């Protein structure tokens with residue numbers, strides 16, 4: 111990294127209070143939850159998850175441990191990918207009277223759990239509508255534990271929840287109240303993640319690191335440190351995790367990488383890759399990580415005039431063999447990004463995902479609605495630019 115002769119710009123850094131990395135530790139969740147047990151009366155917890163994870167038995171050891179520790183547990187397993195407001199409200203209804211909320215799953219379950227912990231807090235008068243936006247209101251919540259079962263979103267360490275608000279639109283809640291009390295990274299929970307989900311969620315995490323590192327407004331020395339280490343870990347272990355899913359070491363390194371990337375973009379927010387990915391998820395229901403993977407190389411190419419030196423620095427981290435000047439190392443990063451989908455078995459083009467060419471102008475129009483993200487992009491993006499990027503990705 112280049113040395114600076116002037117002080118770093120001032121910055122603010124948010125992080126969760128407590129983080130535990132321990133393979134198998136979800137089977138001791140009852141011990142972890144002890145800290146939030148009420149002094150008297152029955153202890154009640156709500157687990158927020160999806161039906162597949164509930165049915166699969168992955169949650170069973172955690173539920174047994176909670177029961178053995180004296181918790182009465184309700185399970186809301188109605189979370190669907192890209193959770194809707196209706197999902198959040200139904201889960202919040204089931205959470206009435208609980209002492210603790212536990213998010214168990216991918217970003218969809220963890221994001222739902224965050225908002226439920228606010229809405230179900232006794233005495234809460236806030237509505238969902240009031241929560242949208244960046245720190246739009248002062249909120250408080252019930253105690254919250256998060257257990258990710260994908261290595262991707264980093265939602266476990268962010269104060270962000272993304273909800274599907276209409277038929278096709280997504281909106282974000284960014285609020286300090288959404289930072290969890292305790293995060294548990296248990297790699298055994300991710301061993302059964304199918305290759306395509308491992309690839310898509312892992313690339314999502316890589317994009318978090320890349321976009322945090324080039325974030326125009328809030329990039330800072332600490333987010334840089336986290337983004338670089340995240341990208342190093344994710345790059346070193348992604349293929350192994352895709353090809354040999356039962357490798358607990360690769361799985362744990364992916365979880366740590368995704369979490370570090372989450373901490374990075376929590377403080378240096380993501381930009382155009384995500385802004386262009388969201389309409390693909392909203393309108394065509396592509397998985398979040400796949401949407402990112404499809405537009406990534408084309409956004410990097412667009413950003414290059416503004417971000418080449420930073421991309422060259424990331425190439426050093428991701429591709430230790432890459433040498434030469436900034437331009438050649440940036441080339442190496444772009445070549446890597448170009449081949450990422452093919453290497454991990456994902457479709458590489460929008461047309462492979464049944465997106466019609468005549469849908470691109472509407473997608474570009476919708477991407478312009480993501481100004482919260484676009485303002486962080488190293489290069490300003492117009493609607494015409496967004497359309498050209500989608501066309502290149504098609």
Ligand SMILES: NC(=O)c1ccc[n+]([C@@H]2O[C@H](COP(=O)([O-])OP(=O)(O)OC[C@H]3O[C@@H](n4cnc5c(N)ncnc54)[C@H](O)[C@@H]3O)[C@@H](O)[C@H]2O)c1
Nearest residue numbers: 162191192216217218259260263265268270272299302303
């Ligand atoms: N809060 C944030 O900071 C943040 C950041 C990025 C994305 N997101 C949001 O997160 C959501 C995407 O989350 P995601 O990519 O983790 O996917 P997800 O939670 O939507 O889950 C995707 C699928 O993977 C399955 N799955 C999860 N864990 C599994 C396991 N261990 N084994 C087998 N299958 C498993 C789920 O059942 C589901 O079918 C989107 O709504 C996105 O907008 C949030």
Ligand SMILES: [Fe+2]
Nearest residue numbers: 263314318398
């Ligand atoms: Fe993401």
